Amino acid sequence: MTFETLGLHTSILRAITDSGYTEPTSVQVQAVPAAIAGRDLLVSSQTGSGKTAAFMLPALHKFATAADSLDVTAADKTPNQERQSARSRGERPRFVAAKPKMLVLTPTRELALQVTTATEKYSAYSRKIKAVSILGGMPYPKQMQLLSRNPEILVATPGRLIDHMESGKIDFSELQILVLDEADRMLDMGFIDDIEKIVAATPESRQTMLFSATLDGVVGNMARRITKDPMIIQIAGSATKHENITQKVHFVDDLSHKNRLLDHLLRDESVDQAVVFTATKRDADTIADRLNIAGFAAAALHGDMHQGARNRTLDALRRGQVRVLVATDVAARGIDVPAITHVFNYDLPKFPEDYVHRIGRTGRAGRNGVAVSLVNHAEGINVKRIERFTKQLIPVDVIEGFEPKKSAVASRSTARKPGGWKPGDARSSSSGNGYGGGNSNGNSSKPGQRTFSKPNSPPAGSGSRSEGSGSGGGYKGSGSRFGDANGNRRSFGDR
Numbered sequence: 115m116t117f118e119t120l121g122l123h124t125s126i127l128r129a130i131t132d133s134g135y136t137e138p139t140s141v142q143v144q145a146v147p148a149a150i151a152g153r154d155l156l157v158s159s160q161t162g163s164g165k166t167a168a169f170m171l172p173a174l175h176k177f178a179t180a181a182d183s184l185d186v187t188a189a190d191k192t193p194n195q196e197r198q199s200a201r202s203r204g205e206r207p208r209f210v211a212a213k214p215k216m217l218v219l220t221p222t223r224e225l226a227l228q229v230t231t232a233t234e235k236y237s238a239y240s241r242k243i244k245a246v247s248i249l250g251g252m253p254y255p256k257q258m259q260l261l262s263r264n265p266e267i268l269v270a271t272p273g274r275l276i277d278h279m280e281s282g283k284i285d286f287s288e289l290q291i292l293v294l295d296e297a298d299r300m301l302d303m304g305f306i307d308d309i310e311k312i313v314a315a316t317p318e319s320r321q322t323m324l325f326s327a328t329l330d331g332v333v334g335n336m337a338r339r340i341t342k343d344p345m346i347i348q349i350a351g352s353a354t355k356h357e358n359i360t361q362k363v364h365f366v367d368d369l370s371h372k373n374r375l376l377d378h379l380l381r382d383e384s385v386d387q388a389v390v391f392t393a394t395k396r397d398a399d400t401i402a403d404r405l406n407i408a409g410f411a412a413a414a415l416h417g418d419m420h421q422g423a424r425n426r427t428l429d430a431l432r433r434g435q436v437r438v439l440v441a442t443d444v445a446a447r448g449i450d451v452p453a454i455t456h457v458f459n460y461d462l463p464k465f466p467e468d469y470v471h472r473i474g475r476t477g478r479a480g481r482n483g484v485a486v487s488l489v490n491h492a493e494g495i496n497v498k499r500i501e502r503f504t505k506q507l508i509p510v511d512v513i514e515g516f517e518p519k520k521s522a523v524a525s526r527s528t529a530r531k532p533g534g535w536k537p538g539d540a541r542s543s544s545s546g547n548g549y550g551g552g553n554s555n556g557n558s559s560k561p562g563q564r565t566f567s568k569p570n571s572p573p574a575g576s577g578s579r580s581e582g583s584g585s586g587g588g589y590k591g592s593g594s595r596f597g598d599a600n601g602n603r604r605s606f607g608d609r
């Protein structure tokens with residue numbers, strides 16, 4: 115299958131060639147022709163599957179085809195042009211609301227910016243297509259300036275968009291395409307009311323495309339309410355399994371053990387760039403500080419940081435100036451940096467879906483990656499939940515000199531009953547906080563010492579062995595989600 119056979123406009127094919135894509139991914143193969151035909155879509159796929167192009171290419175195709183047949187002189191004036199005309203007529207210019215043709219809603223600012231950047235890339239040869247991001251944290255005057263250009267495509271996070279809608283700055287009466295990107299995540303973050311309000315402000319005649327890791331439960335209910343005879347596309351299988359990512363669990367006795375092990379693993383020469391996930395913003399800051407003191411080029415990224423600081427950190431990561439990003443889930447959504455070879459779960463995520471998203475920060479664009487979870491013994495049950503969700507066993511790895519006192523098998527079997535775990539349990543009661551020092555035998559870990567395998571290669575021999583490893587797929591589980599079965603809001607207070 116080629117992009118030509120998908121029937122895309124020549125201007126878009128040119129941009130795809132520039133992007134270096136040689137063939138469409140599976141989600142693109144299924145979604146693009148259906149979306150060009152005007153179908154509503156419900157797509158279960160992960161970030162990393164090429165989903166942005168799956169909804170953006172057919173939309174751009176539609177706009178490019180319409181532009182070909184448009185009488186340019188008859189084109190509507192932009193709000194800016196309207197104001198200028200009013201001034202030249204000696205009238206007081208009134209504010210004219212932007213009338214976008216496409217709206218993409220995303221859960222986070224980072225994902226919104228990433229979608230906008232991808233759109234600019236895919237529309238590089240398309241006439242008259244402007245895409246802008248409308249995000250919380252961005253100064254209002256800047257956003258007003260962006261809206262006054264009357265962009266065809268708005269990429270927005272729900273909260274800020276509602277502000278502009280309510281103050282009459284945006285008029286959705288001409289909206290043709292609505293995309294909900296990572297819809298499950300938006301619901302997890304409590305955006306359901308905002309989404310309902312936004313959807314209600316758009317025309318019934320719109321085309322709706324919803325992308326989500328899962329189409330079960332509340333997401334599925336909402337999806338069915340807002341779409342018409344949707345085509346359902348399920349791509350989640352291989353993406354959820356992340357077959358190009360080598361996954362491992364290391365059991366640790368306490369925080370000191372965890373910190374020493376993280377330090378050791380980060381010094382492995384196969385780590386080009388890494389993301390370390392923490393449960394809280396405060397831990398992200400603390401661990402980034404500690405890692406900097408230990409000699410790593412580390413930076414924190416979390417939802418308490420101003421957008422400018424978040425953007426600077428992400429730019430530094432893309433340029434390779436930051437080697438270790440210490441992040442919370444919310445901030446890390448949407449990071450697409452191919453040089454990230456490793457993801458470390460310093461804390462396990464609250465929900466198994468987040469595990470899948472987290473590890474998807476590595477192994478981007480067809481590369482291999484490594485995902486390592488540092489888990490205390492009481493958290494064995496949470497590892498099992500992730501395994502049930504991904505239907506894969508995550509092998510336990512042990513590094514010589516960093517062995518936990520309790521065996522991993524015992525940790526798994528003495529794990530608490532399902533439901534007994536609460537957010538925050540990840541913390542060990544230990545007060546230890548050693549960093550960069552010796553291993554548990556009092557030996558020093560040597561910088562650069564190889565202790566674990568390169569992405570997707572078998573575990574390195576001498577220093578590393580696996581316990582209880584499985585080939586994956588042997589685990590048949592319910593795939594149940596953590597948390598609220600009714601899909602009510604979950605609190606993400608400190609993330």
Ligand code: AMP
Pocket residue numbers: 134135136137138139142160161162163164165166167450478479
């Ligand atoms: P996404 O799932 O949209 O976040 O895309 C993940 C990554 O895959 C991005 O870096 C895209 O640039 C890249 N990508 C998207 N489509 C293709 C394709 N057909 N071939 C190669 N890379 C792609």
